[in-house]
């Protein structure tokens with residue numbers, strides 16, 4: 268297995284696909300959010316800094332993020348590959364990531380981007396509901412992701428709510444930012460001939476089938 272970077276707009280199903288790949292190929296799913304949550308629990312200078320920054324609504328400095336990421340990728344479970352989710356987000360970060368890989372003696376592997384219609388994304392975002400007790404995610408606009416009982420979590424019976432930023436206006440802003448940052452990033456990886464663009468409008472199963480084909484060498488990227 269090789270290293271995998273997932274690039275996709277908000278609500279395109281990146282987390283779901285990452286988990287499926289992680290299970291099937293036994294490689295860790297690494298997201299920068301998880302790295303930060305882990306380090307926040309640590310009783311260290313860097314842990315305190317991250318905790319303070321995030322609780323005050325700030326953004327962790329890029330340099331710190333690079334250090335934490337490199338440390339994580341150095342761990343044993345990453346030796347046979349991993350899925351990177353939420354990083355890099357722009358060309359500057361991609362170049363830093365190249366440097367990290369060089370130091371680790373590793374190759375880029377695959378960059379998989381999920382291409383999906385803006386209208387469908389908007390529908391998914393505005394339909395998203397989250398369990399206030401266990402965090403499970405449902406979607407009232409996607410038949411296969413509906414809870415069994417309206418507004419109630421299948422797993423724990425908790426109440427479902429809509430996140431503040433899961434509205435159309437916030438989505439359009441986030442999507443605009445995504446397009447601006449990601450366009451050049453996709454170009455960057457395309458030039459390295461490791462970019463695989465997958466149709467993310469398909470069902471979870473169909474998208475996963477195509478990703479598996481990429482990872483098993485049955486998909487042409489040019």
Ligand SMILES: [Zn+2]
Nearest residue numbers: 398401420423
């Ligand atoms: Zn729940």
